[in-house]
Amino acid sequence: MIRFENVGLRYGMGPEVLRDISFRIEPQSFQFLTGPSGAGKTSLMRLLFMALKPTRGLIKAFGKDTATISQRELPAVRRRIGVVFQDFRLLDHLTTYENVALPLRVLGREEAQYRADVIELLKWVGLGERMHVQPQVLSGGEKQRAAIARALITKPEVLLADEPTGNVDPPLARRLLRLFIELNRLGTSVIIATHDFSLMEQIDARRLVLADGRLTIYE
Numbered sequence: 001m002i003r004f005e006n007v008g009l010r011y012g013m014g015p016e017v018l019r020d021i022s023f024r025i026e027p028q029s030f031q032f033l034t035g036p037s038g039a040g041k042t043s044l045m046r047l048l049f050m051a052l053k054p055t056r057g058l059i060k061a062f063g064k065d066t067a068t069i070s071q072r073e074l075p076a077v078r079r080r081i082g083v084v085f086q087d088f089r090l091l092d093h094l095t096t097y098e099n100v101a102l103p104l105r106v107l108g109r110e111e112a113q114y115r116a117d118v119i120e121l122l123k124w125v126g127l128g129e130r131m132h133v134q135p136q137v138l139s140g141g142e143k144q145r146a147a148i149a150r151a152l153i154t155k156p157e158v159l160l161a162d163e164p165t166g167n168v169d170p171p172l173a174r175r176l177l178r179l180f181i182e183l184n185r186l187g188t189s190v191i192i193a194t195h196d197f198s199l200m201e202q203i204d205a206r207r208l209v210l211a212d213g214r215l216t217i218y219e
């Protein structure tokens with residue numbers, strides 16, 4: 001569903017931070033993206049989300065070449081990809097429920113149609129009791145789960161999560177991992193960027209390992 005072929009990326013006139021990257025994200029697959037700090041994980045995630053364009057090579061997402069896709073087509077392709085950012089990006093003046101519902105409001109949906117889905121998803125991530133409070137009173141792990149719920153509310157086919165366990169203790173990290181595994185079992189492709197070896201050791205999943213801008217894949 002997403003394919004990279006000989007992709008290279010540089011920022012401005014700087015050196016290439018990603019070089020000759022080729023891989024595929026298959027439907028219903030589960031993979032970790034890892035590598036040392038500065039290896040280019042966030043840059044690769046931004047390419048996957050089409051927040052950046054490659055400086056060379058080809059990226060195809062759902063059959064569309066991301067270099068030539070029109071501004072008109074881009075939102076529809078992007079909606080098929082959910083993203084959980086490292087810094088959550090929740091809106092402070094909205095409640096947890098409103099944050100999670102926001103992508104649907106932006107799509108022009110009526111609350112009566114989505115209310116039950118939002119509540120069910122909040123319960124699924126364990127925030128059923130926290131849906132009417134604002135993000136500033138949520139713990140780091142609760143914010144993380146709210147950000148995951150917001151990424152999932154539009155039922156994306158691919159979920160990208162950048163260091164989703166970076167701010168939580170080991171038991172919660174295991175719980176979040178179980179949530180991602182369950183999501184994958186339900187049909188979503190999952191890509192988790194992480195430094196956390198103890199997290200990766202918990203399951204036998206594909207690893208995309210970046211080092212010095214190059215990618216090695218361990219199936």
Ligand SMILES: Nc1ncnc2c1ncn2[C@@H]1O[C@H](COP(=O)(O)OP(=O)(O)OP(=O)(O)O)[C@@H](O)[C@H]1O
Nearest residue numbers: 011012014017035036037038039040041042043044
């Ligand atoms: N906007 C930018 N402008 C210029 N250089 C950048 C920019 N963003 C990242 N870089 C450079 O690209 C390289 C890869 O950075 P990136 O953030 O993708 O790595 P990372 O593996 O995600 O690191 P970390 O694990 O520390 O978040 C680094 O050398 C970084 O300095």
